[in-house]
Amino acid sequence: xxxxxxxxxxxxxxxxxxxxxxxxxxxxxxxxxxxxxxxxxxxxxxxxxxxxxxxxxxxxxxxxxxxxxxxxxxxxxxxxxxxxxxxxxxxxxxxxxxxxxxxxxxxxxxxxx
Amino acid sequence: xxxxxxxxxxxxxxxxxxxxxxxxxxxxxxxxxxxxxxxxxxxxxxxxxxxxxxxxxxxxxxxxxxxxxxxxxxxxxxxxxxxxxxxxxxxxxxxxxxxxxxxxxxxxxxxxxxxx
Numbered sequence: 001x002x003x004x005x006x007x008x009x010x011x012x013x014x015x016x017x018x019x020x021x022x023x024x025x026x027x028x029x030x031x032x033x034x035x036x037x038x039x040x041x042x043x044x045x046x047x048x049x050x051x052x053x054x055x056x057x058x059x060x061x062x063x064x065x066x067x068x069x070x071x072x073x074x075x076x077x078x079x080x081x082x083x084x085x086x087x088x089x090x091x092x093x094x095x096x097x098x099x100x101x102x103x104x105x106x107x108x109x110x111x112x113x
Numbered sequence: 114x115x116x117x118x119x120x121x122x123x124x125x126x127x128x129x130x131x132x133x134x135x136x137x138x139x140x141x142x143x144x145x146x147x148x149x150x151x152x153x154x155x156x157x158x159x160x161x162x163x164x165x166x167x168x169x170x171x172x173x174x175x176x177x178x179x180x181x182x183x184x185x186x187x188x189x190x191x192x193x194x195x196x197x198x199x200x201x202x203x204x205x206x207x208x209x210x211x212x213x214x215x216x217x218x219x220x221x222x223x224x225x226x227x228x229x
Contacts, residue, residue, distance in 0.1 A: 004155070033217070042117075042204065042220040043156070087155065100146065100172070101218060103155040 002026040004104035006088050011110045012078055020073045020107045022088035033101060034062050034073045035087040043087055047073070075109075083111045115139070117221035119205050125227045126195055134190045134224045138207030145188050146208075146218060147180060151201040159203075162188060195228045202226070 003025045012018040024032070031050040035043035049055055049064035049071060061074040075082055085106040092102070118137040126132050138145050147159040158172040162182040173179070177195075182188040192199055202225050206218040 035220075042222045045217050045219065048217065089156075100158045100161055100169070101148075101156070102158065103148075105153070105155040 002090060002092065002102045004088055004090055004102060006086075006104040006107045008105065009108045009110070011112060013112050014078055014080060016078050017074065017076050018078060018109065020075075020086050020088075020109065022071045022073070022104060024069050024071070024088070024090045024104075026069075026090050026092050026102070028092040029066060029090065030093050031091040032062075032064055032071050033089040033091065034060075034071075035089060037085045037087055037106065039084075046086075078111050080111050080113065083109060085109070117205055117207050117219055119203075119221040119224050121224060122222065123225045123227075125229065127229050128197060129194055131191065131193045132195055132226065134192075134203050134226070136188045136190070136205030136207075136221060138186065138188070138205070139219060142207035142209050142219075143185065144208040144216070144218075145182060146206040147188070147190050148204045148206065149201045150204060150223070156204065159190070192226075195226075197228045200226055200228045 006022045033048050034046040036046050037043040046060055047055055047062035049062050052064055052066055054063045059076045064071045085108050087106045088104040089101040120135045143164045145162045148156040149159055150156050160180045161169040177193045180190045202223040204223045205221045208216050208218045
């Protein structure tokens with residue numbers, strides 16, 4: 001089976017940096033995704049890692065260590081609009097070849113002024 | 114172009130009734146996924162369609178749940194004899210193909226189902 005863990009809640013201050021961690025256990029690992037989900041809205045794609053290392057995209061960066069089953073999402077220069085739930089999702093290649101995503105429960109980030 | 118669309122946005126039904134939820138994927142996307150998100154829970158995979166292949170139904174929670182995809186495009190998720198535990202947001206996602214490295218899934222706005 002698969003297991004994905006991430007903190008339930010985090011709070012940070014506008015302008016600061018926050019790191020949201022995600023640990024996973026899976027077989028047939030084929031990539032890790034981060035999505036942002038505002039309340040009542042659809043998840044929107046933020047980043048993708050399949051190789052070890054850091055992927056940077058503007059204020060957002062994502063890191064992956066496959067040997068440790070660990071990823072983090074780094075948000076810099078926090079803005080109030082960054083208050084949302086951040087979902088870590090792992091893709092695996094099952095015997096049926098479906099590339100379904102297994103999601104963590106999400107980390108609710110609150111950015112304070 | 115247009116994103117993934119779903120209808121209805123909200124559905125309230127009585128226990129025991131059947132419901133149909135619709136998903137229109139992004140044009141040209143051959144892969145389509147259904148997920149369920151219960152309050153305070155992560156997204157739960159339900160079913161996956163890829164082209165004309167047989168769907169992967171491994172995530173469907175019971176035989177009351179079924180889905181179809183007509184013409185390789187629009188999909189309908191049907192829940193028969195709804196139960197209160199079926200109350201959740203049902204999200205549809207599509208992706209361009211499964212052979213790509215990234216193959217990002219793009220989500221629709223979801224249908225919020227409430228079973229009274």
